[in-house]
Structure formats: structure tokens, C-alpha cells
Amino acid sequence: MLLPIITYPNKQLKARSQTVVNFDELLHRFLDDMYETMIASNGIGLAAIQVANPIRVLILCIPDEEGNQHKENLLEIINPVIHNPKGNVLYQEGCLSVPGFYEDVERYETLSLKYQNRHGEACELHASDLLAIAIQHEIDHLEGKLFIEKLTYNRRKKFEKEYKKAQKEKK
């Protein structure tokens, strides 16, 4: 079922998410609901805190060259830990919890990731390009951090101004 996505400046987004210990049917249903919600909102990544569940769970479904998302590319990442981050890239990021705003953010270029899958089995992957960027963006959510907090001073001022204007127009 579709889950409500909480948006900035909701304070819940600042919570630190807790380690998952029960890899049970309840978690599996939640993962399925996260996927349905992410796809319905045109997202390519979603962290559990964004649907108000403070657990260390994130999902990613990076589009292929044609820009289509395929469920076989879905990654369900639980209790992730980044290893050997390397390099430096700039990429214009967006977030379903900050709708309509896109800003350049600096990230590591490549990294290794250790995590558990929905059955609690230990997994590892090596990421570069958009996958590496998305992993860092989503893991920040598990620490209660949004990409707008990583902006340079001037870009942050630009965001605050635009956000206030957009909020006024909605009223």
C-alpha cells in the first residue's frame, strides 16, 4: 500500500534511524510498501525515515540507459555500512522529501557497501556513478541528514528563498 512521504521541514526527518533486528514478514511487507510508494512518486531512492519509520532501511532502483526502472534492479539495503569511499563528484540531487528542489552536492565517487538483505543475509556491493551517489544520499537520511544541509552557503540561501516562495504559493 502507498505510504505518506514526510517532507521538509518536518522534524521527524532529523531522527537517527535504528538498526533492524527482525527480518520478518512485517519487514517484508514494509519493503514492498516502500517500493510501491517510491515508484508512485517517481523516486529512484527512498529511506524508511521518509515514510516516518526510523529504521536503517533504504531502497534504490536506478534507471537503465533509457531511463526506465526495472524491478530486477531494485536494491533493498538494510543496516548499511560504507567502506573505502574514494574520489569526489558533484551531482544535482533531488529528494522526495524536498519536492521540486534540485541542487549540486559533493559526494564520494566510488565506495564499497556492506549490508543485509530482507532475509538478514550479509551482502556486499561496489558502487560508482549514480548508484554510489544515491547510496550516500540515502544513508545520510538514516543519520537524519537531508541533502540541503550539505549545500554551500550561497546555494543554501538560494534554497531557503525559493522554498519560502513555493510554500507561500501553495497557501
Ligand SMILES: CC(=O)Oc1ccc(/C=C/C(=O)NCCc2ccccc2)cc1OC(C)=O
Ligand atoms: C516535484 C517533485 O517532487 O520532483 C521530484 C523531486 C525528486 C524526486 C526523486 C528523487 C529521488 O529519488 N532521490 C533519491 C536520491 C538520489 C538523489 C540524487 C541522485 C540519485 C539519487 C522525484 C520528483 O518527482 C518528479 C515527478 O520528478
Ligand SMILES: [Co+2]
Ligand atoms: Co532523499
